[in-house]
Amino acid sequence: MSKKDKILVAAQELFAKSGYAGTTMKMVAEEAEVASGLVFHYFDNKENLFMAAGSELIDTMILYLRDRIADSANGCEALGAFVEAYLEFTIVNEKTFPTLIRCSPFSDDNPDLDRKKIGAKFRELIDMVEEILLRGIEDGSIVDLPVTQTAFMVYANIVGAVRTRFLAPYEIPGLYDEARDFILRSVQTPRLIAS
Numbered sequence: 001m002s003k004k005d006k007i008l009v010a011a012q013e014l015f016a017k018s019g020y021a022g023t024t025m026k027m028v029a030e031e032a033e034v035a036s037g038l039v040f041h042y043f044d045n046k047e048n049l050f051m052a053a054g055s056e057l058i059d060t061m062i063l064y065l066r067d068r069i070a071d072s073a074n075g076c077e078a079l080g081a082f083v084e085a086y087l088e089f090t091i092v093n094e095k096t097f098p099t100l101i102r103c104s105p106f107s108d109d110n111p112d113l114d115r116k117k118i119g120a121k122f123r124e125l126i127d128m129v130e131e132i133l134l135r136g137i138e139d140g141s142i143v144d145l146p147v148t149q150t151a152f153m154v155y156a157n158i159v160g161a162v163r164t165r166f167l168a169p170y171e172i173p174g175l176y177d178e179a180r181d182f183i184l185r186s187v188q189t190p191r192l193i194a195s
Contacts, residue, residue, distance in 0.1 A: 004042050006032040009096070011053040016098035020050055050099075051117065057100050058121050061089050065128060075136020076188045082132055083158060083183055086125075087176040090162050098166055129154050133187070142187045154183050 001009075010031035014023045025046055029036040043049040068085035072078035090097045129151040136142025161179035164170060 003032070003034050003038060007034060007039055007042060007049075008053055008056050011049050012057060012096035012099045015050060015053055015102060016096050019102055020046070025049065053099055054118070055121050057093070057096060058124065061086070061100075062124060062128070064089055065125075069132065074139045074141040075132055075134070076141035076184065078132045078135060079129070079142070079154070079187065080180060080184050082128065083154070083180040084176075086158055087161065087179065090165070097162075101163060101166055126151050126155050136187070141189055143189050145187060150187065154187070157183050 007028060011023070011028045014027055014031055018027075023046070025039050026036050028049065029039045032039070039049065043052060065082055065085050069078040069081045072081050130147050133142055133145070133147050133150055133154075137144050137147070157179055161175055164172065165175060
């Protein structure tokens, strides 16, 4: 792993654990076992490091999601695979994923950060949901719904489940499975519900 990658992983873990305000560049350097100057060399300041840490996680997630939906037989199956893979990704990356919760455009943890830049990166995930919904509408596995609004509602349900798991004091058995099933029941055509 390169020193830059070590810095990004350390930053993801620290931002996830301590938040933006509670993380310093010095802490990141110590965690990555590199000189503080090297962190500044690569990222200039904490905001740039935070944005890079979040962007890298989203890029990794998108590759993971695309791989998981690649062999889906129809749009509805792809949507189920997308939701399941997204939620699974949060568990597999439990030490770093909360960075995305903290830098999300659906969070007010950091109101001074460039929310348009953050929003554009997260929009890539919503765009994937739109692609899947369009595919499902075209192949008849998803009912004809307003695509953009439905994509945001699907994503909002995913975000709600993730935030509940990571931030709320509740232990809800089967929450992720029910989130996936709820989303699918909400969009699939009646003929799929019956089967």
